[in-house]
Amino acid sequence: MSAPKRLFLSDEELGKKYDDHNRPNSIYGSSIMNFWRRLPRRRRIALAITVALLLFIFFRHVPTRTRDISDGHLWSHPQYDSYTDSEPLETDNTPDEDGVRYYRGLIEFESLLASLYSSRSWGDEDQDAVVFATGELKFLGDILPVACDMASRERNKVHLAIMGREEIPLADVQRANAFIEEDCPIVWHDARPDHASSSSPWRLELSVKAAMVHMYRVLNPRAIITRDAEHEESFFMDAVEFRAYQMRMTHIALPSSMSNFKWIADLDSSSLEAWNDVQTEILINAPPASSGSLRKLLKDLQHADYFGPAPGLTIELPVDADPTLLKYLKTFRWPPRTGSRHFTLRRRVSPSVMTSQEAAVRAVDSFYPKDSSRYHVLVVSPNTELAPSFFHFLKYSLLKYKYCAKENIPAHLVGISLEMPSSRPTDGKPLSVPKSITKSTSAEARKDELPTLLWQMPNSNAVLYFGDKWLEFQSFLSNRLAPSIQAKQKTPPKVITKAFPSWMDYMLEFMRARAYYLTYPEFATQGDLALATVHNELYQPPEEYDDPKQQQVESNFDEKDLAHSPSTITTLLDIYPGSLPDIRELSVLPYTGEIADVDDFMEKRDSFRRTFRKDIGGCTDGDDIPKIVPLKADDLFCQADITKEGLDAPI
Template sequence: MLTTRRPFLADEELGKKDDDHRPQKPSHFWRSSKRWKLPRLRRIILGVAALYMLYLFIGNMPTDLSPAPERFNPAFAESRQRAGMPWSPPAPSPAIPQRDPPPRDDYAPEGSFYYEGSVHFHSLGKTLYRFRKSPGAHGLPASRAVVFAGANLKSISDLLPLACKMANQRANEVHLVLMGRDNVSIEGIQHVNGIDDSDCPIYWHDGRVDYAQWSTDARMERAVASGLAYVQAYLSPQAVITQGESSEEVFFLQGIERKARELGTAHIVLPTATRDIMWISSLDSHSLQAWNDMRIEILIQAPTQSSGSFIRLIRSLKDADYLGSAPGLTIELPHDVDPQLLQFLKTMKWPSDASNKVTLRRRVRHGVLDAAEASLRTAEAFYPQDPNMTHVLMLSPQTELSASFYHYLKHTVLKYKYSTNAGQMASDLLGISLELSSSLPASDESVNFPTLDTNRFPGLDEREPMPVSLGQVPNSNAALYFGDKWVEFQSFLSERLAKEVTSSHEKVISERYPAVMEYLLEFMRAKDYYLLYPAARGTQTLATVHSDLFQAPEEYSDESWAKSTKPDNVEDQSN
């Protein structure tokens, strides 16, 4: 029997030790006999169940998890990735996991493209996440991202040389997003095109939707638009560059165009193979952002007599490459028009079926204009719809242009007007000349135009395929004038003519050139503006000024020098 737990009244005289006062421990036999025992069958069942659960746990254990510190601290993962490889993203999976075709429901369309389920991206978020930006004291930092995107493998192969060259310029953060149906890994695309991360430092993103191989065009278009929304959220690209309809999938272009318009992102559709427009690689992201917004209007004043030189100019304009978007053309006709010219204009076809972009303006007033009236007529012939984006290209009938002149103009305007580094130079530039500055339009050869301090213009790039220089002298043979400066010139000319004095004004510009040139020179000197001129180099030619069919400007046609002999110093000028 167990000893009861009660106070022990000890008697010192009995000689008992204190140990006798402690309660006795139950024996081992007692504990064993009292333990509850499971029935043998139940223990076997529970053991089998435990082993089965352990098997399920091991069989479904994930094998693609990142290290634990990175899973619980995304910032640590991002910094670790950037520290190890500053410009290259984490290596993508060696192959896209194979999936079985999705089930075909009763209402699915016939053919191999039938799936119309919801859109899911399995790889896009993994590479985009590292580019998430935290707002600072002044908001989000300005993005330098330029995204190349494609759905067709041939299109991607064509884009890669341009993307790689742009990335090597280090002016932009260049990304390439795959959005097609082809089940080819990124490594496979790199291998086929002979590139690697060392010579092509672009960021790759797999934006292909799940079940892309069986998706309808409508689902693929939704996937492209959704993928671009994710790209915009993480990268905020200044421009998205794709190939055109001749090289790309219709669903891809429709999805990109629709979503880019909603997001306000510039979508640049390349009209030709990238090997013909590799100069795009030298433009920064801010220049590319203005690609679609920049407009050029061509202004020509037709001669009063023979129209042969004018027709030659129009034909050279028709043969030029306008990168898929022909500029507008305004032709100023005199009161007495050459019948041959009218017949030519009746049948003239402007490029890209843009006949609505041709404007003819015939002067009603009879007689010869004086210098002031002729200058006003030229200044009033153009007014920009958007002074910051619309510019005028003034051409002389004696000029003939090369087929690539528009490439040079667009590249130079984007680079020196809209780039991040344009700065002070953009504000001091009146425009861009296509003609060399070797023949200055001075009436006196002793006139010295100011020597240029190129250190003042850090935006000038001596590594350009065709180097440029600055000159404080106007040009009317072939020169583009910026819209905002042209508006400013109109105000200047209005005030200048209102204050015209009767005293003779010393002319600097030769009368071989339109009268407006004299006022343009005054304007440039008053505002300290410059024209950007191409520098002579090799056999590169943008504009050729012919003298065989030369005609003096109408306002100077009755001058004695024009009646006596052929104008002196008039030669074929080419650059």
Template sequence: MGMMFFSHEELGKKDDDHKPAKPHARWSAATGTPKNRMLKRLAIAFALGVLVYLFINNLPTDVPVRDRRRPVYHPESDPSKPRAPGPMPKLSTGRKPPTPNLPPARPVQPDTAPLHAVYNGPIVFPELRSSLQAIYGTDGGSPVNKNVLYAAASLKSAALLLPMACQMAQELRNYVHFALVGGSDIDLQELRAVNGIDRSCQVIFHDARPDFAGNSATERLRQSIARALYHINVYMHPQAVIVDASDLEEDYFLVGIRKQAAASGISLIELPEQAHSKLAWVTKLDSSSLAAWDIITIDILINAQPAASGSLIHLLKSLSAADFSAGLVPHLTIELPHDVDHATTEFLKTFQWPPAHSSRPSYPRQLTLRHRIPQGRLTEEESSVRFIESFWPSSPKYSHVLVLSPQADVSSHFFHYLKYSALHYLYSKAAITQGWDSRLLSISLDLPSTHLDGSKPFRSPSGDGAAPLLWQAPNSNAALFTGQKWVELHALVSRMLEFQRTITRAPLPPFFADKLVSKRYPSWLEHALKLSRARGYWTLYPGEAAARGLVTVHSELYRAPEEYEGEAAREMPGSAELPASGRTLLESLPGDGGLLSFDEMPLLLWDGRATDLSNLDGAAAAYADEFRRAVGGCQALAPEDLVVKASMEDLFCVRDE
């Protein structure tokens, strides 16, 4: 500006120096010229000064200052793409870990963003750093720990989740965290106060909202949720994230959390409406169980019988009315006989599965109908093979099958009980440590009224019959078989049939010919009993009161298995009708709804005699030896030949010719 001003003055002087003087010019005229030029220069300088002042005072102030000491997340980047975090400190040293590598926490200036404009700048979390620094004692640096996270963007959803979070923390199985995300402007202390959360609630709170949350664009909020979960996962490694998936929660929140949970490999538990009552049992599970929430799958397998449309239709209607809000609706397979009666055919034309009321149907078509080709009555072997071939676990550790008799009716919350029990007894920390899954053949919904051979009534070993029990005898009325044990059952039946084909000219040894299971039950149950006796497996049975609230078996609808038609008793004892719906799962279980450990339950041998684990193992070893001798060729076995194998090779040997 100064140089511009002075460059004009020099140009004027040079022009005057080269012009010849006018002899007749008056002094007064000559003296007036410098004065005019000075006024002109002052006017130009004043104008330039005004322009500079206006430029400086109108610089934009709504652009935040970039702090380049730490990375700042830009909305256009994708938070779902994994990034390699810095090495986490070893918590066992007792030293405080270094500051998390989060965007810098800087004070929010009220005048740095327009109050009514939509802000879409870089995402910064002003409060998240301090709360993540405070949880280093929860072993958050380890991928496997006891951390469980509740998260919400909607204040209404937060009001539903907070009591559940406090209840879970009170169980003392997990470190429970709550993260507030999204665009609300409520203070965390105010959130606690309005929801009645006092110091007795041992939940760790995290403010994971971005700067300028109230003015942020919806897309910025969605990305901030994904980015917040990314940071939380790096420094907390929650085993599960629990959210409200009802209409109360913000759509952008669910979109963001689903995407990032999948990218981070975190179990996402989406609670439906009325979850505070229907799924209150979730608060009693530990972090290890919850980590398997959306990994396990349950199939349903029904073996229909000829001319028994009434019982099958009864069962399918009860399944349609059940509550499957605890997870994906199971795949349903119905094995139909060769002759399907008209009533069954007409009902299946309009039967919808998953049920129309299901909030999470998983897939539009989850029904498989298998119609048998051969006519005539099946043999025992044919019936067993056909039934066991109807299911195969895609992942033996996580895929399980619920076997239902057509005479059964299920309650509205039967699926909740199965998932609750499966998560606790197969995937909890106690189950993993103590090897519960290695012993558990199945989880029964039904408590039979007679022994397997039908010779006498069954009496629960507990006085009032309220306590659950472990029984070596399997069940075919309503039981969830684990995928691993189904694989073993498949191998056992396969090898049994192969063995029988090798001795067709001679009668079967009594060990194979004698039947311990009544012909009231299907033939495959005999094989399941052999597996339980040879391996020392057991089935978990509910107490009497709990069983009445889970399933009923209708004696008036009973039909003998097709392979035993005309041989079995016409009438099969059954339980009373299911109680009226309305009770929650925890209300139907004894005590406060907590599940007992296996060492707290009575243990019974297959014939109903009380035993302990040592005697059960001894009986299993003796039975396995008898099994090998009956098969033949097992007299001289090396120790490595006796190692238990899922393929059953340790039980079947080459026969001596």
């Protein structure tokens, strides 16, 4: 801490603070030269040699020798700080409980700085660097395939840092792992300190901290990828977590073999940087007087692999919730494999049958993102079964399509569906995707990629909606159901069948007016691999349409057998090693299922928007179309006072 300013101002001998500036500039220089000339020749030579030697020692050891390069008041340690360069003790005087005497000299990296600076692309401020790191050489066989795959895709500059106490030469480590530079363009860094095998855990932890700061200053990596604390030693994980938090670097700690995370190689540095920021809330609307389907779904969710913090969970209960379900929820644990019950239950109070508008409002009101850029909602119907690997695919798709480099983010993508309908929601007829819709200009390059469909059709069985698009949809519904708007609008024809909840009709209007679309896993129609399936025997119609006087609504879903589905999507990526396609190369299937090129698609969007603003939005031909405001849909409506009426107004 710097001394207070008053410390020197209290001394009258110092005089005015400008006195020194009024003296001749040559006084100091002439005094030094006079002193130098008065010294004997031999003393001048000795002094010059001494100064040169001190400068050599200083610059020789600044880059590589350190006790701890962080702030002393944050990271100091009594045992380590009690020794200086003037006390070159090589062993600890106090052995540990096993009688081991540790080396505790100053930390020196023999080759880390050389490899870091040689790999630095000077002049390129944003290198998109990603670092794989380990403190255990035995994990290299697991890490290398994923790191090499990521490097070969050329989306990131991939580095591999070796830390820990094994002192096997780096060249021998590479030979033992059959490393071939031409096939695996990664950059190796030997970040092990000198005397690693005889170092104390505390010295090794300090060396990891120091190495991470060197990497941060030279490479500025966006993310560092390791195994989790159950596989790595504590000194390594403590140092990595501490430094990553301090430097605001994303630390991705994978809890199982990296072979289960092949998909991580397809993500760029921007996507990896958002790994820990993404939050998901699972939203389920329970059917009335039934419990079997929901209990089965909750068990599926408990058995899924979340490889980290589990998503939040909100369950919407009807007024006549099944007593068996209520009893089951009393002992239901969430997150999985914990004793916690951190989930939200909401139960409707009104005993009357909901109208379609009331049901839509209740469903959409069930989720509000705390941060629209990070929080997203996964809507799942109770009669849906999810594969244990569904969250792998969900996070993979979310990071790739929502958080990739900004120039590659599709503005019209509203979410990601986990289920591919076997029939069209508009009429219940079998869905037949035109082959030409899945072909792109680079069809040859896409032959190994996961078949993916862009479709202008909402989903309610198993689908994730982005937080910002969900907020925009809430704004749309607020305007859409405002009394001042409803008094002027024409009643539009119902497009979605009654086999789906009523909010799907409003979501389709919203998507058509904005030219939005969802991604659908088309590979589910081409084989036995699927992420979700809808069971017909568990199906119950939406509460707002369950009228005994009307014809019973039936489902028409193609069920998939998920009993033998793998716990990760590795099997899927073995079949399609090209991974998810570039969304910008895919065509969009309109909600009608008809083929349309981009120009025709946008022309239909503009035509529908004009008709919607006039027939539903309460606008006239003389009303100007305002600019689109992020997270708002006010430009689609006219003369709506949402602040006074809104969703709380009676419908």
